[in-house]
Amino acid sequence: MDTNFPQNNFTVPIGPQHPALKEPGLFKFVVDGEIITGASVRLGYAHRGIEKAAEGRNWVQNLYLIERVCGICSHIHALAYCLAVEQLANIQAPPRAQAIRTLVAELERIHSHLLWMGVSAHEAGFDTLFMYAWRDREKVMDLLEGLTGNRVNYSANLLGGVKFDIGTAQAQSIREGLNFIEDRVRHYQDVVTHDEMFLQRTRGIGVMTRAQAEVMGAVGPTARASNVPRDLRTIAPYAAYSQFPVQMILDTRGDLEARFEVRLDELFESIRLIREILNALPESELTIRMPRRIPAGEAVVRLEAPRGEVFYFIKGNGTDKPERLKIRTPTICNLNSVVHLAIGHQLADAPMILAGIDPCFSCNDRMVQVSKVKDGSEHDMTWKELRQYGIDYYRQLSK
Amino acid sequence: MKPILTIIALWLFPSGLFLLIAGLLYQWFDRKLLALLQNRIGPRWFQPFADTLKLLAKEEIIPEGVNPYLFVGLPPVALAGALTAALYVPIAGLAPSYGFSGDLIVVLYLLSLLTLCMGLAGTNTLDRFSLIGATRTLTQLFSYEAPFLLAMLGPAMAAGSWQVGTITAYAENHWLILTQPLGFIVALVGLMGKLEMPPFDAPEAHTEIVSGALTEYSGRGLATFNLGRAVELVVGLTLVSAFYLGGVSNPLLFVSKTLALLFVMVGLQALLTRLRIDQTVGLWWRYGTLLVLVQWFIMILG
Numbered sequence: 197m198d199t200n201f202p203q204n205n206f207t208v209p210i211g212p213q214h215p216a217l218k219e220p221g222l223f224k225f226v227v228d229g230e231i232i233t234g235a236s237v238r239l240g241y242a243h244r245g246i247e248k249a250a251e252g253r254n255w256v257q258n259l260y261l262i263e264r265v266c267g268i269c270s271h272i273h274a275l276a277y278c279l280a281v282e283q284l285a286n287i288q289a290p291p292r293a294q295a296i297r298t299l300v301a302e303l304e305r306i307h308s309h310l311l312w313m314g315v316s317a318h319e320a321g322f323d324t325l326f327m328y329a330w331r332d333r334e335k336v337m338d339l340l341e342g343l344t345g346n347r348v349n350y351s352a353n354l355l356g357g358v359k360f361d362i363g364t365a366q367a368q369s370i371r372e373g374l375n376f377i378e379d380r381v382r383h384y385q386d387v388v389t390h391d392e393m394f395l396q397r398t399r400g401i402g403v404m405t406r407a408q409a410e411v412m413g414a415v416g417p418t419a420r421a422s423n424v425p426r427d428l429r430t431i432a433p434y435a436a437y438s439q440f441p442v443q444m445i446l447d448t449r450g451d452l453e454a455r456f457e458v459r460l461d462e463l464f465e466s467i468r469l470i471r472e473i474l475n476a477l478p479e480s481e482l483t484i485r486m487p488r489r490i491p492a493g494e495a496v497v498r499l500e501a502p503r504g505e506v507f508y509f510i511k512g513n514g515t516d517k518p519e520r521l522k523i524r525t526p527t528i529c530n531l532n533s534v535v536h537l538a539i540g541h542q543l544a545d546a547p548m549i550l551a552g553i554d555p556c557f558s559c560n561d562r563m564v565q566v567s568k569v570k571d572g573s574e575h576d577m578t579w580k581e582l583r584q585y586g587i588d589y590y591r592q593l594s595k
Numbered sequence: 596m597k598p599i600l601t602i603i604a605l606w607l608f609p610s611g612l613f614l615l616i617a618g619l620l621y622q623w624f625d626r627k628l629l630a631l632l633q634n635r636i637g638p639r640w641f642q643p644f645a646d647t648l649k650l651l652a653k654e655e656i657i658p659e660g661v662n663p664y665l666f667v668g669l670p671p672v673a674l675a676g677a678l679t680a681a682l683y684v685p686i687a688g689l690a691p692s693y694g695f696s697g698d699l700i701v702v703l704y705l706l707s708l709l710t711l712c713m714g715l716a717g718t719n720t721l722d723r724f725s726l727i728g729a730t731r732t733l734t735q736l737f738s739y740e741a742p743f744l745l746a747m748l749g750p751a752m753a754a755g756s757w758q759v760g761t762i763t764a765y766a767e768n769h770w771l772i773l774t775q776p777l778g779f780i781v782a783l784v785g786l787m788g789k790l791e792m793p794p795f796d797a798p799e800a801h802t803e804i805v806s807g808a809l810t811e812y813s814g815r816g817l818a819t820f821n822l823g824r825a826v827e828l829v830v831g832l833t834l835v836s837a838f839y840l841g842g843v844s845n846p847l848l849f850v851s852k853t854l855a856l857l858f859v860m861v862g863l864q865a866l867l868t869r870l871r872i873d874q875t876v877g878l879w880w881r882y883g884t885l886l887v888l889v890q891w892f893i894m895i896l897g
Contacts, residue, residue, distance in 0.1 A: 208723050208804075216802040227727075230872060319802045321793060321869020327633040393794065393868040543727065544871040547802045 208543060212241045216319060216547040219557035230542045235535045240565050242558040250521040255281055255355060255490055263349050265523060266559035268311060271304045272501040274353040276508040279434060281355055283495040284512045285487055291478040293357040298436040299473045300352045302466040306377060307336040308502035309459045312554045313384065319547040320397045325387060332380045339373045342366060357483030367474045374467050381463045388456045398452035402537045402549040405450055412536065415529045416504020418553045421458045422450035428500040440472050452552050489516055501526055503554045527560040609686035610678045618825030619643040625861055632865040647818050655814035660721040669712045670819035676708030677826040684833050685763050688849035694760040699751055702759060703744055706830060709823045710736045717808025728807025731798040731872045735788060738876040742883035743785030749778035749890055750838040767842030777890040779839045781883050786831045787860055790824060794867035795875055832856050
């Protein structure tokens with residue numbers, strides 16, 4: 197993903213290890229003084245081989261593996277996997293299970309968006325908002341812990357249902373927690389839309405037009421801030437979203453301010469939805485019997501993660517293991533926009549533009565690319581070269 | 596007697612050891628208060644001392660491609676500049692140890708020495724973050740320096756002398772914050788710019804350029820630069836509160852007034868978002884300079 201990479205220029209590397217990045221990724225910005233004239237991205241520093249690992253485990257074991265694809269939106273991955281496997285097995289989880297899945301997904305969205313707001317504020321040098329946002333995020337984590345027993349990997353899903361029920365006491369504590377969060381989010385909305393100093397860093401920065409967003413394939417809140425109507429919860433409802441419809445939040449401006457507003461408005465929408473689900477939780481079993489062997493076939497599932505569209509493809513061959521599992525996370529779709537939008541902006545805006553898409557590197561890395569410099573230009577190493585390099589390296593070490 | 600007094604003035608009080616300790620304590624106050632305002636716990640009182648001792652004990656890595664003499668020599672010069680400036684200001688509410696007509700200008704330039712040294716230290720290395728940080732440090736120096744200087748000369752004009760001791764004596768009977776409020780605002784914010792506190796921390800914005808000009812510094816050099824900044828914090832606070840807040844005629848007044856001033860600065864740090872370097876320059880030349888010139892205009896008329 198190179199854009200105008202003139203040689204022999206002053207390049208500022210952001211990454212693989214850099215205070216602006218919470219995960220490894222390499223962004224090279226060519227600067228002319230403070231103005232960015234070129235940008236490139238390189239990924240693969242956190243490749244873990246999850247897809248391959250999934251092929252070696254059976255359907256149930258995979259549930260635990262898939263939950264660990266992402267450390268922030270763990271539930272949505274497990275949900276996508278469960279829906280895909282259920283689709284293969286041609287069964288449907290009971291309505292109460294679907295409602296609980298949706299509820300946890302929305303709680304997760306609240307925690308993810310609050311986390312994002314804190315990180316973005318930190319990139320802008322507004323640490324007070326960062327600290328407060330993360331303090332209030334703890335409330336959601338507590339709710340999730342009370343509900344599932346875990347703060348991060350909730351492990352709420354089972355193939356064919358969910359693991360726990362929501363009782364009256366739990367529903368009450370969630371309602372109270374949501375009141376607190378709603379109050380705080382209203383305050384943050386006031387801050388990010390009215391604080392003049394903060395607006396100087398977000399208004400008109402990293403503007404992505406609707407046409408650009410469509411060409412670059414942006415997803416999630418990043419796309420919705422550019423007025424692209426792309427929210428799978430509304431356009432292709434899954435789980436319980438058809439019984440509890442969500443309203444799509446759109447903004448026409450496409451800058452960082454719009455992304456803040458879209459995400460904060462989505463928080464209110466999530467809070468409303470959770471309350472609605474709690475009030476009208478359908479009565480039914482929590483699980484449905486799942487066959488050990490899943491019939492052969494292919495399944496595709498698309499879900500709306502907090503960051504955008506998550507895509508799962510599963511191919512079963514009739515055994516107790518998947519033959520192929522493909523995961524595509526939203527970050528990879530949005531990264532392209534960072535490289536394009538950063539050009540012409542100041543270096544100081546680059547971390548903000550990067551944070552604006554809410555990047556999550558570990559979950560999107562699907563390959564490692566090893567390049568070496570030969571004759572002044574970079575090229576990818578082949579498997580043979582890489583092997584030879586390893587042999588030479590250890591031979592030199594043993595000398 | 597005189598040589599002994601000179602040695603005490605240079606090494607123990609007001610310059611030297613006393614100022615180093617006071618600087619680190621003030622730095623702790625700044626950090627702790629900011630932490631409390633940001634809903635954090637913050638460091639314990641000895642944390643800056645522990646940091647400094649740890650850094651002093653550590654190996655100093657001299658990176659490739661630098662001029663080693665300059666690399667090692669700049670931090671002591673920066674610290675010495677800040678410590679020398681302290682000899683001419685009323686530290687702890689006592690009269691300045693030394694003074695001559697026009698020493699205000701010398702003090703202000705000695706205080707800029709730290710920033711200059713940091714800029715030089717950044718440009719001395721090959722590191723990209725250091726180079727950008729140094730450019731930003733020097734750009735920022737050129738933007739706040741003139742308004743800050745003009746704001747400090749306001750009290751000098753009112754007192755009719757450019758000697759810090761005389762101005763302080765005059766300011767003890769006149770709360771210049773009331774007669775020159777605009778000048779006070781510029782001086783206060785200018786001090787924040789000088790100390791590279793948020794929101795003027797673009798030169799060391801760590802989400803962009805890691806640690807700015809000092810990225811390559813470790814061990815002794817880093818500790819010395821940090822001490823220089825701590826000393827400058829005290830000297831700067833002393834100057835502004837002595838000039839504008841009705842003087843610092845005894846140690847109690849000194850502590851209360853400088854801490855009150857620091858309190859305001861910490862509040863601003865917690866409230867404001869970091870400015871980009873172009874916004875910093877714009878702020879100073881569009882508003883800072885204008886404010887101070889308006890202040891001068893009022894003084895000349897009045």
